[in-house]
Amino acid sequence: MTDTAPLRWDIIPQGDRCILLVLSDQIDVAVGRRCAAAAAALRLAAIPGIDDIVPTLNSVALHYQPRLLGADTLFQHLVGKIEKVLDASLNAKQAPSVGRQITIPVCYGGEFGPDLAEVAAHCQLSPADVIRLHSHEPAYVFMLGFAPGAPYIGVHDKQLAIGRRATPRTSLPAGSVAIANRQTMIYPNASPGGWHVIGATPSILFDPEKNPSTLLAAGDTVRFVPIDPQEYLALKREAA
């Protein structure tokens, strides 16, 4: 990051047990990294009473239990503690770096990616170009949401701009790799979904019996690696 101006944020109550820290009104990877860094710093600070810290595209939510804060003016009390942590971490000379590099194999097109041709046509590209643009450079995991372990990954090349499907599908198989609004969503389990499915991964995104339970976390960097159906089936057997 080259800008040296102090970072600002808005602190907004969301009901009586949640606070949103809004770091920006846009989505880009720099904003995403700041959200992940703020979440990591707050997690490290372990403020009593806060039991969930949820980074999203441009904000971080703090879910808290007022009774564990032990103060009269609960909201203001908490805001003071949060400001201290953010001042120290986000404006530090070296912003803490969080996140790992994860490779996700994807079998694109055919029965694995029924919307690949449609996406290509909409973007005026060949299917091969869509695959190349989707996999040629690493992408950033902004957040997990929608379902356990389901990542929002981006921001993809401008040429891959396409909205959501007009009609969501009622059921997508587990591992579906889908795009919309220059982002990728991977559906960890069979579920309905409104994004365009361009491929499928044999990787397991969520397993409640494992620790960690998710393959990805906000702040990670993902590289999609194209594989063929044989490799998909082999990896799938291995994962099972």
Added chain:
Amino acid sequence: MSITVLKPGLLSSFQDLGRMGHQHLGVPVGGAMDSRAHRLANLLVGNHENEATLEITLTGPTLRFDAAACIAISGAALGPALNGKPVPNNRPLIIRKGDVLTFGARTTGLRAYMAWHGGIELPVLLSSRSTYLRGGFGGYQGRALQANDVLTPRKRLDDSKLDHLERELWKIKVYLPAALGLGSRATLRAMRGAHTSLFKEKSITDFFSSEYRISPQSERMGYRLQGNTLELKSSVQLLSEATSFGSVQVPPDGQPIVLMADRQTTGGYAKIAHIATVDLPILAQCMPGDSIKFAQIDLEQAQQLDTRREDTFEQLYQALTPLRELLANG
């Protein structure tokens, strides 16, 4: 030493206070829809308030006890009876080997919570024993109870001491503070949120003054409401952000949805308001077809009410010390 499910009821699943600390992984909190009744049932059998209880929806199960137990039922009045004889809610009850617990007709509420002294043997997944029905994990095999399921209590009561225990339990006055009651209020207190001003003035007025009916498409994930259409001043694309229990989100059709226990952790719809935590149990006990209204309060008032409820729970916990001691030695 077990309990056999003879009939499962409409939807009976184990819930505790929820899966805290995993929302950043997209894992819903879940847990009891009416945490007030859930906690009450636990306290009445000497448990920690986070012990899993059986959340019983509308039509209760039939359970055969193959060993003695101490249970309590709180929340909705769903006609519980032991060997055919009605038993009250909000009392610790001694159950003997061979007893059969049934449920009958509903009088009030929608969800009852049944706690066992010592709890039921259930795996802790992602720091909770709650059942996440949609995700198929947690609680009893990740699903609602079915006929012939067998539940194993974690603690066994001494059969030779049951008569004594029952006599002593009846001697203990269980005074339920009014602040823990639900009353019959159909007005839920709610706060404005960051998105409220994105809505047309008329829509904000409508939301805080007109009646909304609970639609049949209401379940543990969310309550869909039907009433005056709520409209944004202009169409905006909001970014997905975290959601809360009680957030009132408005999809493009203008009919609000209140996010409940099994809500997704994030969402991108505008939220017109957030229901005060203290009033969420009222909504959790409402049936499809019931009508509700919303009254606006501010954050400070909501937190005062919340704090008062928590203080009351603390007082009740203290008052139940003799009960806990009695059961610990039972």
